[in-house]
Amino acid sequence: MVDLLERWRAAARGAGARADAGSARAGEQLLDRWREPHRHYHTVAHLTAVLDVVDQHAGLADRADLVRLAAWWHDAVYDPRAAGDANEQDSAALAESVLTGLGVPTSTAAEVRRLVLLTAGHAVGPDDRDGALLCDADLAVLAAPPAVYDSYAAAIRREYAHVPEPAFRAGRAAVLSGLLALPALFRLPPLAEVWEEAARGNVRRELATLTAAVPPTGAG
Structure with missing residues (x-):
């Protein structure tokens, strides 16, 4: 998982996060979420697959590092018993809170939050290249x-x-x-x-x- 954590740190730095122990710790905590035992599809394998698509097609995005961060967070909260879009709402709120705490500018953290929320219904505006790449990567399976x-x-x-x-x-x-x-x-x-x-x-x-x-x- 060293390579995966480095991908997290690179994306976080690209979005303006401080390059300190707090950023590394946040990545490890995120991976712990993706490894929760009740997950069978929404696992580290799914995260990696989404990141791979984003990396392969990063040139299609306006701010690829924000799309990468949204990929990391889009299923950070995953409770199959939750109703409606509660998981996406909670994942988006957690992303914004943690990223702001890591030094990411408020507007940038809010944009990651917006991208995460798109994965609830995968409805993307015609000029939203970042949202399109995230949703396309999420649905690639x-x-x-x-x-x-x-x-x-x-x-x-x-x-x-x-x-x-x-x-x-x-x-x-x-x-x-x-x-x-x-x-x-x-x-x-x-x-x-x-x-x-x-x-x-x-x-x-x-x-x-x-x-x-x-x-x-x-x-x-």
Whole structure:
């Protein structure tokens, strides 16, 4: 994790944070959050995947270090039992508070907060290149090969193991339907060109399985 922590420190410095022990400690505490045992998809692996997409396409952003910081914070608070966008709201508030405490300018910390909040609904304005890159990176898994996508969907189900199957199917179907209702899953043209069709195919496929009739218990 040394490399990952260095990526955190570099992004924090790029946003104006002090290069001191407090910044390193904040990164370690963030990683502890991403390692919480109730996470099965929203893990360090997901964080790394999002950061990798941001790094690969940093030239498409206006302030790539802020997008990187928003990636670090976007699931910092993750409670599958939370209602609505409570996780994103809490993650955004925590990001703004911690970053300000690390010396990041108030306006910059507020922008990271704004970016984190976008991941609640993935609705991005047409001129918001930073928001587009963050949301595209967050949703990149949707365009994965079918077997990888299916593993992602199974991991989401494990995170919601406390939810009965009928309720999970309904809730997950609503989330997927909301994604399909977006004008585009991916906003940045180089990413949309490669990912959009595959992602919509995966989402439709999962949605079909969720909305299929469930056989009665004990049916042969």
